[in-house]
Amino acid sequence: MKKETLLIVAFITLLVSCTENKKSVQSEEQKPDTYQVKIDSLLKAYDKNDEFMGSVILSQNGKTVYENTVGFSDINSKKKASAKTKYRIGSVTKSFTATLIFKAIEENKLEINKTIESYFPNVKNANKITIAQLLQHRSGIHSFTKDKWFFDNRTRYISSTEMLSKISKYESDFEPNTKGEYSNSNYFLLALILEKTYNTSYENLLQEKICKPLNLNNTYSGKEIDINDNESYSYNYDEKWTEFPETDLSTATGTGSIVSTPKDLNTFFEGLLTGKILSDESLTLMKTIKDRYGMGLFRYTTNDRQGFGHRGRIDEFRATSIYFSKENLSFTLISNGSKIDVNEIYTEILKLFLGDASVAISENELKKFVGVYVSQSDPNDKSVLIQENNTLINLIKNEFKAPLIYRGENRFVLEQMYAESVSFIFSEDGKQVTLEQGGDKGTPRIKE
Template sequence: MNMKPYLLLRFFFICCLLGLLNNQFLIAQTKAAQIEDLMGLYTEYGQFNGSVLVAEDGEVIYKNGFGKANMEWDIPNTPVTKHRLGSITKQFTAMLILQLMEEGKLKLDVPIATYLPEYPKATGDKITLHHLLTHSSGIPNYTSFPKFFAETSRDPFSPNEFTALFKDMELEFEPGEKFTYSNSGYFLLGLIIEKVTGKSYEENLQEKIFTPLNMKDSGFDHHDLILKNRASGYEKQGNSYVNAPYLDMSIPYAAGSLYSTVEDLYIWDRALASNKILSKKNTELLFAAHIKSGDSFYGYGWGTDKMPSGTSADSLVVIGHGGGINGFNTMINRTPKNQDLIVLLNNTGRTNLGEMTQNIYKILNDLPYNLPQKSLANFLMEEINTNGVEAGVAAYKKQKASKEYILKENDMNAIGYQFLQAGKHKEAIAVFNLNVSEFPESSNVYDSLGEAYMEVGNKELAISNYKRSIEMDPSNDNGKEMLKKLQKE
């Protein structure tokens, strides 16, 4: 068969194009398979139970559900399962504030008393919306109040009623002085949105964000409403689960009351990338490095960090936020340069979504990544529950050398508190003591052990451990408060 030169060239070009497209498909397929295997292993080890979505170059390459949305009825998680978002809510609150600023209805640099005239002038005249948005207001964080979760969190409040619980409190520092995470600040932003617009926070969300973007599976989570595909929230106890304690959703409000799906959060990501509901200039304000937060920075409802990309000498800028609320923890991370997105929504309470996100980023950038290991802390809890403290600790020490298990300070701290809250003081003290021996350079392990000794009335050891914690971390205000109380007694 004879073929003219230009036809040969055209044929060659088409073959190359098809080959390139096929290679891109195979690469994406390989990455998707790696993510599937990775998250499957996290699920097998009891470290993930939820929904996942990963996009690369703005296109979804993987989405799936793992474990159960409802354990009582064996209903699986899927990409359309609705999860409570916790503090991911804050980025939607920040968006509403900037939309209202763009409309000329408010300013970021004026005192909050301008919009909340009933707020105490002593503080309301020096705190600005910028301070609220960046957690630099100095307003005490209401979720840290004594007995907040045991008592206050179960009762319904109107925004004005709940604001009354903290508005007269003394500021922890001068506004703008430093970053200290405060749900109270974002609660006030919700109230300001209502005052400025004359509409509820929920109505503003629907009219300004969810309806324009066609985010049909997102909203304010009301406990009493029948909501199709809503996940139940659970808390992990060792290798088993219990239903999460009740939380009235009027309390997280503009700081953490929303639900969504991984698919809707992909729509949200694309809207941010295209400046669909806010100008480019003001969208950039959301992600700007307004204030230093540890080793990273905080914008408006978003954190900014860097992660090695493996593709250049520079690091990959990652914009994201996590969330935690009774029975759920969540994480969304975006890399504007690569147009990548990772969304993890988990409905079994605390787990290390940050580690999972890092491993997925490594897959996207063709870097080596670490496979998960079983939790040694959970192993210890099961052994103590089954065989008692002494036998449990002995089994733990024997298993410690196994590469199958990994020991994490936060995991040990969590099971110590589970024992403490269950009134199992001997077990809690044993776990906290192990944590001190394993992580002697951590201030937090001494703080937790001090609390356990305080619970059983051993003031001498409680004081000793609180002192050690404060020496290592002079900013440990909770430790200072407990120490002051103990010394007074």
């Protein structure tokens, strides 16, 4: 279990990023149709203030329950974006690549614990790095997107041979499997392994193994943006929206090369995570989290619900796709221009849709949970909880105030945008609290 000081990093980042933006609407009991009006209103406000362009879709039990698009796919020609607009999805591509790797494993063409020296003998530590470690960002291979060379050359065609040569020259960032650290190089190499294994292109494999079986008719490996084929440009904002120079997707094979629509992404993640593509054994491995990373998936907690998916960014495109299995709910947001952190936007939309009501608790009942709770394993690790009216507050470093949401049965939740929510589970008398995050429980803390 992480110490509180580590748990709170994400909250502080959230606090800073959200200060100047719209506050989340506190959830209330909603009639089934009111979330459409509220989400429409939110997106309309973003659009009116030139704060966001993009598309949102929510699907439940395989049916679209909300869909909306604001802004332009091409500002110069005043072409409005629509539900048919196709966007670059950035690192959401990695979920497709991981799926293809597991398909190859299930077809007995690859072994997950096989080292990669036979494919890439010149990559540092290739004789120690396994396919599993590439999938889970535990290889230690330096990410090419951290190299200034990449940003100086990203808009030109770069062959796989040149990319591999660059990656092979990097010194390792750490010994394989000692920790997790995100690296685009991992998934570029996985794409090359797939092409060598099947002796065909990544695009052919994508279509044959995933897109055709799931009827993803608007998902493919991108080339130069074609606005006449319903593809979108991306934009940054500096007094006005300005088209962002597009990355040549030759540099992003397997890591960020796919173009898709929100509807196709919902179909993909629902299909993947309900076993329509891979076996339960493969899905279990994909969802196993170490140092925050699964094998092509991330775990998300929103409104105290757990889902799996991925997010991505390339140029000024940003995408987030999550599937919540318990609710059979798929969510995708893709933006081609935003002045607001899109994580804030998607969190807000999900709150409006889910409409969760916090459990009522009186000011008098709340008093027994107020105090300083000290970890039994580390006396310096403390949780300071104060009360403001009928809200319990986690006071962080005597400076930041994190409100906790009461979920009943002596459990309060700290929701975080950039990390999983943290549960504060109290004893009946309020003299002890245990912190839980992502299924991991910390040492009990006793009130001073």
